[in-house]
Amino acid sequence: MTGKCVWFEGIPFPSLDYSPELLREVQESFLVKDEDVLLLTFPKSGTNWLIETVCLIYSKGDPKWVQSEPIWDRCPWVETKHGYELLKEKEGPRLISSHLPIQLFPKSFFKSKAKMIYLIRNPRDVLVSGYFFWRSAKFVKRPQSLEQYFEWFVEGNVVFGSWFDHARGWMSMRDKENFLILSYEEMKWDTRSTVEKICQFLGKKLEPEELNSVLKNSSFQAMKENSMSNYSLLKGQYFEENGQLLRKGVTGDWRNYFTVAQAETFDKLFQEKMADLPQDLFLWKQ
Ligand SMILES: Nc1ncnc2c1ncn2[C@@H]1O[C@H](COP(=O)(O)OS(=O)(=O)O)[C@@H](OP(=O)(O)O)[C@H]1O
Numbered sequence: 001m002t003g004k005c006v007w008f009e010g011i012p013f014p015s016l017d018y019s020p021e022l023l024r025e026v027q028e029s030f031l032v033k034d035e036d037v038l039l040l041t042f043p044k045s046g047t048n049w050l051i052e053t054v055c056l057i058y059s060k061g062d063p064k065w066v067q068s069e070p071i072w073d074r075c076p077w078v079e080t081k082h083g084y085e086l087l088k089e090k091e092g093p094r095l096i097s098s099h100l101p102i103q104l105f106p107k108s109f110f111k112s113k114a115k116m117i118y119l120i121r122n123p124r125d126v127l128v129s130g131y132f133f134w135r136s137a138k139f140v141k142r143p144q145s146l147e148q149y150f151e152w153f154v155e156g157n158v159v160f161g162s163w164f165d166h167a168r169g170w171m172s173m174r175d176k177e178n179f180l181i182l183s184y185e186e187m188k189w190d191t192r193s194t195v196e197k198i199c200q201f202l203g204k205k206l207e208p209e210e211l212n213s214v215l216k217n218s219s220f221q222a223m224k225e226n227s228m229s230n231y232s233l234l235k236g237q238y239f240e241e242n243g244q245l246l247r248k249g250v251t252g253d254w255r256n257y258f259t260v261a262q263a264e265t266f267d268k269l270f271q272e273k274m275a276d277l278p279q280d281l282f283l284w285k286q
Helices: 020-029 047-058 064-068 081-089 107-111 123-134 146-155 163-171 184-189 191-202 208-217 220-225 260-274
Strands: 006-008 011-013 037-041 095-098 115-120 179-183
Touching (some): 006 020, 123 146, 123 260, 179 191
């Protein structure tokens, strides 16, 4: 996958909209403000679902905003050229998303009171989701088979680097007051409670009908049909026609794709890399 990538500090990034110079500038000079809200993920963890949910919380369930502005403009990726320029211009509190590993994140964040949500997902499902997504992308070396992508993923040879390093790095923030860890699995299994948790963390109060509207408009089906959120506007330029962001939206899909040997290899690796972390952070239980 990394054949077509740009590199910064040993981490590969997609070839489009990223550059080592910009990544350095983002790290050194981007000013995070206390009132910003940051949404952090390893790619394919449910980033866009979290963004859509938070945008809808901000608009009190009114879908006008999410249906009229592309998701990458509502909550720009700070590490991309497009997102960085947009964020510099934005007045007031900003929603900012990022896939950056902790060591490359804007240094100003660590001195700020800005709130951050880190969304984690079973890495086995992240792997499968990534395989289907990247194989239709135009800005990375595409995987030719799941077997090949499995090898790349376990070696950390994928964009934004090793999932294990990414998760470990950000989890070191877990006791900070301005940091909330959520999982894709809890969002999926109890969406209402998770949205309530997000509201509480962000200090937002919703009326029951507003909360219902957040849930309705951020559902898989609603997002799949929303051209401002489903990446259909990027087809042709960034993706082949068959590429889709909203593929299945389920938990445990890896079971349909991993061989027994791959499942065992992954379990062993997960144990090696993550055994010392509190296991209640990993809701998926494999
Ligand atoms: N509303 C909603 N409900 C449930 N699941 C959802 C939703 N929106 C996105 N998704 C699923 O999230 C996966 C894409 O992850 P990301 O948004 O992180 O992708 S990206 O890294 O920003 O490209 C991808 O997972 P897979 O279906 O397993 O491929 C999407 O389907």
